[in-house]
Amino acid sequence: MNKAIYYLSFLIIVLIFKTTSFLSQTPHHKCGQHIVLKELLKNNDFKTYYDQEQRSFSSSNQISSLKSGVVYKIPVVFHIVHNNGIEKIDRSQVLDALEKLNIDLRALRPDTSTVDSLFQPLIADIEVEFVLATKAPDGTCFSGITMTETPFSYNNGDINGSDQVDAVMMYNDVYQGNWPGDQYLNVFVCGAVGTGIAGYTYYPSGFFGNAMNNGIWLRHDYCGSIGTANPSASKTFVHEVGHWLNLPHTWGSTNEPGLASNCTTDDGVTDTPNTIGSQWCNYNETTCGSVANIENHMEYTPCRKMFTLGQKARMRTALNSSTGGRSNLITPANHFATGIDTIAPFCKADFFANRYITCSGDSLYFQDYSYHNPIAWDWYFEGANPDSSNLDNTYAFYPNQGVFDVSLTASGDSTTFLTEVKNDAIIVMDYNGAPLPFYEGFENINFTSPEWISNVGNWSITDEAAYNGNYCLKLENDGVDEGTKHILESKTFDLSDTTKAFFNFRYAFARKNTSNNDYLKVLASNDCGKTWSVRKVIQYSQLITAPDQINFLPSFSEWKEASISSIIGPFCVQNFRFKFEFESGGGNNLYIDNINISYENTTSINSSFYNEVSIYPNPVKDQLTINATNYFSQIHVLDIMGKTVLTKNLLATKKLVLNTGSLENGYYFIQIIQGNKLRSYPFMKIN
Numbered sequence: 001m002n003k004a005i006y007y008l009s010f011l012i013i014v015l016i017f018k019t020t021s022f023l024s025q026t027p028h029h030k031c032g033q034h035i036v037l038k039e040l041l042k043n044n045d046f047k048t049y050y051d052q053e054q055r056s057f058s059s060s061n062q063i064s065s066l067k068s069g070v071v072y073k074i075p076v077v078f079h080i081v082h083n084n085g086i087e088k089i090d091r092s093q094v095l096d097a098l099e100k101l102n103i104d105l106r107a108l109r110p111d112t113s114t115v116d117s118l119f120q121p122l123i124a125d126i127e128v129e130f131v132l133a134t135k136a137p138d139g140t141c142f143s144g145i146t147m148t149e150t151p152f153s154y155n156n157g158d159i160n161g162s163d164q165v166d167a168v169m170m171y172n173d174v175y176q177g178n179w180p181g182d183q184y185l186n187v188f189v190c191g192a193v194g195t196g197i198a199g200y201t202y203y204p205s206g207f208f209g210n211a212m213n214n215g216i217w218l219r220h221d222y223c224g225s226i227g228t229a230n231p232s233a234s235k236t237f238v239h240e241v242g243h244w245l246n247l248p249h250t251w252g253s254t255n256e257p258g259l260a261s262n263c264t265t266d267d268g269v270t271d272t273p274n275t276i277g278s279q280w281c282n283y284n285e286t287t288c289g290s291v292a293n294i295e296n297h298m299e300y301t302p303c304r305k306m307f308t309l310g311q312k313a314r315m316r317t318a319l320n321s322s323t324g325g326r327s328n329l330i331t332p333a334n335h336f337a338t339g340i341d342t343i344a345p346f347c348k349a350d351f352f353a354n355r356y357i358t359c360s361g362d363s364l365y366f367q368d369y370s371y372h373n374p375i376a377w378d379w380y381f382e383g384a385n386p387d388s389s390n391l392d393n394t395y396a397f398y399p400n401q402g403v404f405d406v407s408l409t410a411s412g413d414s415t416t417f418l419t420e421v422k423n424d425a426i427i428v429m430d431y432n433g434a435p436l437p438f439y440e441g442f443e444n445i446n447f448t449s450p451e452w453i454s455n456v457g458n459w460s461i462t463d464e465a466a467y468n469g470n471y472c473l474k475l476e477n478d479g480v481d482e483g484t485k486h487i488l489e490s491k492t493f494d495l496s497d498t499t500k501a502f503f504n505f506r507y508a509f510a511r512k513n514t515s516n517n518d519y520l521k522v523l524a525s526n527d528c529g530k531t532w533s534v535r536k537v538i539q540y541s542q543l544i545t546a547p548d549q550i551n552f553l554p555s556f557s558e559w560k561e562a563s564i565s566s567i568i569g570p571f572c573v574q575n576f577r578f579k580f581e582f583e584s585g586g587g588n589n590l591y592i593d594n595i596n597i598s599y600e601n602t603t604s605i606n607s608s609f610y611n612e613v614s615i616y617p618n619p620v621k622d623q624l625t626i627n628a629t630n631y632f633s634q635i636h637v638l639d640i641m642g643k644t645v646l647t648k649n650l651l652a653t654k655k656l657v658l659n660t661g662s663l664e665n666g667y668y669f670i671q672i673i674q675g676n677k678l679r680s681y682p683f684m685k686i687n
């Protein structure tokens with residue numbers, strides 16, 4: 001090992017992430033960490049600590065890598081640092097992350113047997129497990145997870161975890177103050193942890209004292225293998241825990257794998273062969289001479305799955321050292337203080353469901369999440385059949401649409417009971433969706449569940465702007481952090497009597513400057529919202545309807561129309577739903593108006609038909625003119641509820657002047673029938 005180089009190695013270690021988004025324009029690797037590290041290394045106090053600690057680690061007797069039979073238990077607390085978006089991950093995802101971490105540490109991965117035979121003899125069970133803490137620093141009984149709502153959830157640009165730690169200390173829902181780093185591994189699960197960064201942490205160092213920033217930061221979609229994360233992303237956590245227990249990358253302590261110069265740096269572990277470091281799985285990587293252990297957790301490869309015996313010795317040495325407070329974590333006194341020494345007391349009733357939005361005729365699965373160690377349960381499911389249960393986990397059948405409460409009363413001793421009520425927790429849509437045509441101009445609208453579901457992001461109806469009429473839909477995107485997602489979901493629609501539907505809407509958006517890259521996706525579901533598929537992505541110049549500016553408010557000419565022609569075949573079901581998903585790239589508010597879903601004819605579609613009909617004026621007072629290039633023989637006028645208010649059977653004609661004086665003010669559709677073709681157009685009646 002070249003110590004001189006090793007001492008100068010980096011303190012902050014980050015793991016790049018590969019985007020799973022189909023957009024795939026995310027930069028591959030950005031070194032914000034180099035900047036932060038350089039700043040830290042300018043601090044002489046820090047550098048003194050660091051040099052001494054690493055010298056001491058390397059000269060101290062290494063703990064044996066042999067099977068010890070002593071499993072070190074480390075209390076862990078997950079701080080969910082969210083801004084009420086998808087980064088507010090479920091507890092099931094946290095538990096999954098913890099389970100996968102312990103599987104990795106104990107060499108229990110199902111694919112362990114697939115490790116290259118060269119390295120099979122080196123696979124190590126680290127004999128370390130992380131256990132959810134049950135006591136906060138003041139002794140408060142809790143679940144091992146805290147929630148903090150803060151705009152700092154999204155740390156874009158350079159790494160700046162201190163804002164996130166400060167927010168947790170001030171605003172978390174369990175205990176406000178320091179969660180000492182020598183009592184807990186603090187894991188901060190955030191919306192973003194630096195541009196291009198999946199996670200990061202620090203080597204053990206006394207520089208941090210017992211402060212809670214001696215922890216691990218994870219982007220939410222790299223925490224666990226389920227929910228917003230995935231199996232490949234779940235490997236980030238154990239990699240960071242490796243660093244947290246003093247393991248460098250296999251190629252040495254730099255952030256750059258693949259450099260020839262990495263052959264001259266070492267990771268301080270004798271049984272990991274010298275390597276340049278890899279980001280992909282070349283099983284014959286020999287740039288530095290010997291075959292590299294590319295399946296090592298401390299590589300960047302997608303096939304990483306093992307630690308070596310040498311790494312085990314190094315990790316356990318770190319855990320037996322007071323450096324950075326690591327040795328305190330595994331003491332009986334600390335296990336008592338954090339409540340992992342014994343069976344924790346019952347202190348809270350809680351539960352979750354497999355879905356919170358469904359259709360009538362569906363069953364939802366409810367699972368007990370009370371802590372700790374409940375033995376008795378009493379559920380009440382408003383609107384369900386049956387509406388009660390005494391099981392820990394149970395199904396509830398919802399025959400009818402509506403918005404319903406759920407409550408669970410539970411006990412740890414059948415004497416003291418606690419109750420958790422979640423009001424309006426379950427949204428049940430009508431299995432038989434609303435008939436087409438659908439038109440929404442947001443003029444007179446009940447913008448609540450189950451008509452519209454706008455839990456994620458700040459959606460509202462506004463009179464600030466409108467394509468026509470006085471109102472439109474507004475998404476408050478101005479000022480939110482880049483990467484923030486906003487989601488708006490529709491009710492169900494019946495498309496079962498067609499094979500193709502037309503979906504279009506008007507939108508208005510402006511960037512603040514050229515660096516903004518916001519985008520709008522339209523997704524469709526053919527199973528009531530259990531699964532979604534992208535039907536259209538609107539971004540770059542397509543999304544922009546007006547010049548870059550601040551405080552954008554669209555004028556009439558600053559709206560564009562989006563048309564979606566891919567609502568076909570499999571999507572034409574009784575309970576079609578759509579949703580808008582908008583990801584902030586730093587631009588202005590988004591405005592949407594005139595959402596229209598209507599029939600296309602089932603055969604001999606004439607694509608130019610749409611352009612061959614004009615209807616004017618719109619809005620109309622007394623006389624609406626319909627002008628077409630092809631003959632039509634029948635028209636219907638439907639009100640906003642889909643009720644026919646006027647029908648005219650005609651001799652085939654190309655032009656009709658319709659008297660609209662008797663219609664009440666409001667929105668209507670006119671359906672024009674030409675042979676077997678039917679198209680509908682919205683119009684507005686005014687005085």
Ligand SMILES: [Zn+2]
Binds near residue numbers: 013014243
């Ligand atoms: Zn790393």
Ligand SMILES: [Zn+2]
Binds near residue numbers: 031
């Ligand atoms: Zn770099």
